[in-house]
Amino acid sequence: MDLTVVLGILGAITSLSLGDSLEGGNPIHLVHITSLIIIFPTAMLASMVATDGEYVKGAYKNLGFVFKKNPVDLHARIKQIIELATLARREGLLALEQKVAQIDNPFLKQGLSMAVDGNEIDTIHETMERVIEETEEFWHGCAHYWIVAGETSPVMGLVGAVMGLILALQKLDNPKEMAEGIAGAFTATVTGIFSAYVVLGPIGSKMKAKSHHLVKEQQLMLEGIIGIVHGDNPRTLEAKLLNFLSPMEEKHSQFD
Template identity: 60%
Template sequence: MDLTVILGMLFAVISLSTGDILDGGNPLGLLHITSFLIVIPTALASAMTGTSGDYVKAAYRELKFVFKKSPVNFQERINQIIEFSIIARRDGLLGLEPHINNIDDEFFKKGLSMTIDGIDIDEIETTLEILIDETEEYYHGAAHYWILAGETCPVMGLIGAVMGLILALQKLNDPVAMAEGIAGAFTATVTGIAGAYMFIGPIGNKLKAKSRHNIREKQIILAGILGIASGDNPRALEGKLFHYFSPLEEKKSKFEQ
């Protein structure tokens, strides 16, 4: 579970509710089922209209990815690449063949299989770069759906508020009912803005950010495979792969353990 997502949403709700309470309000008064139905499903449907069907499916399929901790471990992947590099230097590329079935990543397995089969290194690089581009486009399209839905929410909130005001103004002969109607109308605005900036929009941005982990892992694998195919020194190859680490990530050399 990715606590940054859960805690971020939770703290946002707590902060908003605390401010409302301190101002003498009741946060439960912001919960309005009619406003929710007007804003959220309509925004999601509108985003669906503006997004390719394949990416809409991907958006809901990858929703769990937003809330789960990223399974990518760059250090372990580099260690695995360096182990294969050592084997290839010692036993030749064919020495890697028995290890193919132990690879848990299809991208890595495909690239290493092409290397063992003696495919030209330029062709390997081109093929794997295409796969990386397609993966990046897949996640970008999925994230775009949620971001577009988030951007649509405030507008749907405005529409809901106007609809509520129209109904409220029809009750001029009942000031109490009219005031309740106006208050209910403005909950649509709150729902739209909160949906955009506290929930749906952040989901899209988080999906885009976390997809970078998968893309970066594939870039590391590509560089590792090209290094293995070229017969690079394992220690030098490890140093090259460490360049993909961010300043916040700790590097542990396999040769210094």
């Protein structure tokens, strides 16, 4: 589980509740069922209008991706590629045929299959670059859905507040009920802003950020495939692939 997501949301709720409590309020009063119904479903449905159906489906199907740890292990992927490069350099590309069948990553499997089949480097590069572009476009579209939902939420909160005020003003003959109605109306504004900047919007941004790891892995694999076809020295190829690691990651060579 990605603790930055869970702790971020829970921490935001806690700090908001603590601030309200210190001012003598009761955080439970901020939870207004009507406001939740008006804002969340409406914002997500409105976001569907601005998003292609394929990406809407992908946004929900891959929602769990936001809460999971980064599935990409570049160190392990580099090690795998260097092992394949060593075998290819020693025994030739055809020696990879049996190994390719055992690869579970579709991108790497496709690229190496093209190499084993004797395709030119330019053909492999052009084909796999298209796959990378489509991957990037797909995840951008899925993330965009949640980002648009987040951008819509504050407006839906305002709509909910206005609707609540209209109903509250109809109770002028009962000041107590009118005051309760006004208080309930303003919870819609709070809910709308909260959902935009703590839940829906951040979910989209996190999905987009995590997808960059998937794209980087594909770029690394493509560089590795091209190196294997070129017959690059495994040590030299490894040094090139290690440059894909972020400055926060230590670069360990398996040849040391």
